Amino acid sequence: MPRFIETDGMNILLGISGGIAAYKTPELVRRLRERSADVQIVMTASAEEFVTETALQAVSGHPVRNNLWDKEAEASMSHIDLARWADVVLIAPATAEIMARLAGGAASDLLTTLCLATESPIVIAPAMNHVMWSNAAVQANRKTLEQRGIEIIGPDSGSQACGETGAGRMSDPDEIAAIVCGRNSSRGAAPGLLDGKAVLVTAGPTREPIDPVRYISNRSSGKMGYAMAAAARAAGARVVLISGPVDISSPRGVETIAVQTAEEMYEATHAQIADVDIFIAAAAVSDYRPDSVEAQKIKKNDATLTLRLTRSKDILASVAALQPGPFAVGFAAETNDVRKYALAKLKNKQLDMIIANKVGSDRGFDHDENTVDVYWQGGSKSYPTAAKTALAEDLVLLIAERYEAVRGTGTQPSLARPKHATNPEKD
Numbered sequence: 547m548p549r550f551i552e553t554d555g556m557n558i559l560l561g562i563s564g565g566i567a568a569y570k571t572p573e574l575v576r577r578l579r580e581r582s583a584d585v586q587i588v589m590t591a592s593a594e595e596f597v598t599e600t601a602l603q604a605v606s607g608h609p610v611r612n613n614l615w616d617k618e619a620e621a622s623m624s625h626i627d628l629a630r631w632a633d634v635v636l637i638a639p640a641t642a643e644i645m646a647r648l649a650g651g652a653a654s655d656l657l658t659t660l661c662l663a664t665e666s667p668i669v670i671a672p673a674m675n676h677v678m679w680s681n682a683a684v685q686a687n688r689k690t691l692e693q694r695g696i697e698i699i700g701p702d703s704g705s706q707a708c709g710e711t712g713a714g715r716m717s718d719p720d721e722i723a724a725i726v727c728g729r730n731s732s733r734g735a736a737p738g739l740l741d742g743k744a745v746l747v748t749a750g751p752t753r754e755p756i757d758p759v760r761y762i763s764n765r766s767s768g769k770m771g772y773a774m775a776a777a778a779r780a781a782g783a784r785v786v787l788i789s790g791p792v793d794i795s796s797p798r799g800v801e802t803i804a805v806q807t808a809e810e811m812y813e814a815t816h817a818q819i820a821d822v823d824i825f826i827a828a829a830a831v832s833d834y835r836p837d838s839v840e841a842q843k844i845k846k847n848d849a850t851l852t853l854r855l856t857r858s859k860d861i862l863a864s865v866a867a868l869q870p871g872p873f874a875v876g877f878a879a880e881t882n883d884v885r886k887y888a889l890a891k892l893k894n895k896q897l898d899m900i901i902a903n904k905v906g907s908d909r910g911f912d913h914d915e916n917t918v919d920v921y922w923q924g925g926s927k928s929y930p931t932a933a934k935t936a937l938a939e940d941l942v943l944l945i946a947e948r949y950e951a952v953r954g955t956g957t958q959p960s961l962a963r964p965k966h967a968t969n970p971e972k973d
């Protein structure tokens with residue numbers, strides 16, 4: 547059987563139908579490929595109105611199929627071979643029309659013919675105007691498809707391309723990729739691994755106001771923390787995310803609390819910490835804040851301006867010092883001597899685990915990929931460069947294993963460890 551790209555991931559046949567959300571499919575392909583999937587694409591005629599074959603060919607690395615009667619394509623890999631090749635058929639976006647054709651058992655074009663010819667699971671991510679989605683005919687088709695074992699992802703609620711608000715948005719490409727690749731992936735935290743556990747995650751930067759229009763902050767995008775929260779949720783945990791100001795949407799099923807300053811993040815963390823099993827501190831909390839905040843905008847009257855700064859409270863150390871406290875995981879973002887600083891932070895703050903990454907203008911903050919080394923008392927593990935979303939799945943798996951090792955057996959090293967001094971040293 548022909549196979550164009552050798553990967554250790556799944557063979558995913560992506561069917562794209564003619565909804566406006568088709569413009570998001572090049573990103574979806576990238577997210578699937580980041581998870582080592584080999585992706586071949588079949589488009590309906592209407593889908594070609596919304597996204598180009600050229601873009602999809604470039605991101606998938608395969609010619610795109612759009613015609614049942616393409617003799618050349620049939621000669622190199624017949625539609626039956628393509629149906630057999632697929633480990634899963636994913637249709638995203640799935641229009642009301644394709645749902646009707648699938649429910650009716652049609653084989654009127656390449657995509658519907660493939661769906662009848664495959665023995666692999668079919669997953670669809672519907673996307674349409676919210677009134678269309680709530681239409682009785684569409685809901686009847688949804689029910690029929692579900693009863694036949696077709697898995698339905700979404701749709702999500704929110705503002706729609708048509709300017710209205712309601713249920714009908716295609717789920718986030720990253721979420722679709724995580725669900726589809728997580729079905730039989732060997733990587734990442736398996737669903738159910740953290741069932742019954744409460745996980746608290748901090749993410750993003752903090753902003754420390756100087757005056758009503760200025761603040762001190764850092765380059766953290768929040769992507770790593772959000773990915774950790776999503777991965778913990780996917781592993782079955784109840785997840786609360788405390789987030790500084792970022793530009794990404796809250797992971798599905800995660801309660802997100804928005805804060806601005808380090809002080810607010812400290813207060814929100816301690817308001818949530820009771821009964822938390824695992825605390826993951828991925829936020830880049832400002833170490834210092836201005837002594838005082840000017841009530842009015844500071845004018846540029848003088849050639850120099852001196853700001854006096856005060857140390858922020860150390861959120862991670864304060865949580866790690868709780869007795870009893872959660873399994874405490876920190877992140878160390880360093881520009882140099884990463885290992886040395888990470889090990890010092892692990893020891894000084896008496897953490898259960900530290901995830902160290904090098905940051906700079908070309909890596910770490912605000913990038914989609916990351917490379918990390920993880921340390922704990924008596925062990926370490928290195929992870930090669932990977933998408934933050936995929937890396938988060940692996941890190942959650944490691945955290946679950948370490949949690950089980952130190953808390954699951956009845957031995958609780960962090961409960962037995964010596965108490966901190968009242969004001970633990972920050973690095």
Ligand SMILES: Cc1cc2nc3c(=O)[nH]c(=O)nc-3n(C[C@H](O)[C@H](O)[C@H](O)COP(=O)(O)O)c2cc1C
Pocket residue numbers: 562563564565566567590591592593640641642643644673674675678
């Ligand atoms: C601008 C525009 C946007 C559309 N967006 C959607 C959509 O988001 N969801 C949907 O179900 N249909 C949408 N349609 C209608 C479908 O394109 C139409 O039903 C088409 O027959 C679907 O064919 P297909 O499922 O074979 O791709 C849209 C049509 C237009 C003109």
